[in-house]
Amino acid sequence: MRSRAPELSEEDLALIHTLQIAPRVSWAEAARVLGSTPTTLAARWQRLREAGLAWVTVHSGERSGDVVAFVDLRVDPTERAGTIQRLALDARAASVEETAGGRDLVLTVIVPDYDALATFTLDDLPATPGVRAVNTHVATKVHRQGADWRLDALDRDQQAALREAARHAESPAGDRIPTSHWPVVEHLARDGRRNAAEIARAIGRDPATVRRQVARLLASDALAFRCEVAGLRSRWPIVCTWFAQVPMTELYRTVRSLSTLPELRLLVSTAGQSNLMFLLWARSTGDLMRIERLVNEKLPWLRLSESVLTLRTRKRMGWLLDQHGRATGDLVLPTSLHPA
Template identity: 35%
Template sequence: MHGFAGPLGLKAGATPPRGTLDELDLALVNALQMAPRAPWAQLARPLGVDAATLSRRWSRLRDSGEAWVTCYAAPSQVTYGALALVEVSCVPQAREALAEQLARHPQAMSVELVAGSCDLLLTVAAATMSLMSGYVLALGRIETVIATRTHLVQRVHRDASEWRMDSLSRDQRRDLAETEDGGARTAVATLTPEDRVLLLALTEDGRRSVTSIAAELGRPESTVRRSLHSLLQGGRAVLRCDAAHLYAGWRSSATLWMAVPPAQLLAAGDELSRLRSTRMAASVSAEANLLSVVWLHALDDLARYEVQAAARITSVRVLNRAVNLRWVKRMGRLLGDDGRSTGCVPVDPWHPIA
């Protein structure tokens, strides 16, 4: 059995001071990254505490906005349509108001205030190229928007749902691997309208009970349970556990746009995916044909990351950097200044353009 006493000497059942996550909190988030819907009883033995303690801890983290589990369409469902990072330049005094406005768009997966060649950076998902085109054109018609630049994703080498906090021992990770919501995956198919209804029902709380979902949708629990299993095991939707990054010790993040020779693009994307700080890596259709979203403990870690990338990919050139000033929205979650969740605007790639 594994016991926890946090860096401040906290016991497993104690509540950490505001503004930090203790070791058990971080281990719990790490465990839910591996097995987002696992029952507390299954997580109790690897984490070394009882199920009731885990349930209480998670309730506190969820209710305070310090951690959450969300659900969204798998990258395979939108790259057939369009997934893109969109740089937005705007009237300086309108930055915050515009960011809040764009965060309410269901097509905007994430909205960041950034330092770099643009003011805002959006991650946008649309089910079809036509919807993506319409969304970008609509952005340009907003009065305070000066310019946009769109980077269409060709391939996701690493999705942020695959990133893990390093808060568990090797033995704990091995124990949890048996619990992980994985196993044999069926062939990926296209999301059906029924799938999308179920996906949206899970967006705000990916651990929501089958009973609750069935009551909302007016369907038998057995039907919802089978549909949910098919949705997740079929690879059509992704569950992701996230945390308020500042509370978890990740003080900075950045998006790097890089260029490599086309013949090396696939291998370079895979190499970036292996770097510890890489949250997301993707090939894009632009002069900068490779991008990486990086989470850092401190801003000066960015230079070390670039050195690591260059050591692995000798031909890589960094063409641009967007350093995060503040997350306004991340994968559907509205975030406060301290990174805690304050609400949810579900990501809906099928939403019509307003």
């Protein structure tokens, strides 16, 4: 078991912010933006990865057609540890969080269709040892996601330079990932900065072929790269989710306003009594109160119905985490990254 790691330094945060904007930027380009050297940045990134403090991975993109749902579970306290372990190893549960406030666990479920969601939530979860109750919130639209969230370590000029470096041409071959590309996808999920030559050696394929496949994946909207950070080691260790009801006539204005919050990690329209769910990373519980007051003042038509505090994240987008939120190095490839 890893010991408690020190807080991230300013240089660490700047590098992570860089890779949030441009996950596969070259070390040479990153060094020009950050005023460092490629060797220094590569060594710093290796240290962060090995410590489980940050990592680059991939997930299904905006046009994948996946069904996303957030599932609340009540579990038997005597079977909690075993239940969490079983769920963390299930590829359909992309994320697993231990929470307070009316439920014990919250799962982020990503599956290919509604039949698969019904099977998981109506059949498999109720039959899981330790699970007492299941409540499902189906996402109708994901407005913002974790990959959109940014640290505040770079200035505007640095961010603009990295956005320009991250631009890529649109894929001429569409957004469907060919079956032949999936071994490459799996390796990119484990290390989103791995180059084509390394992947080719690992899977025993021709380097030129793998380079073409990587280029196609980089240009495809069916796949998205993201740089993750261990939340407890960042400046925002408090995670809270709010459920709200918003008149449909005010939805667009609400989404636009909430999207300006720098703490926003996730913003989703859902089916049900609460039609909007948003998750924030905050600096402190006092910061949560400030944000709630701000939301009430700016959006008087929004009715907050419930808040849920995350106590510990055990799995995030397939990556298993330790008690401090650091990547253990173990990945359960999400269902969304399995070939159809």
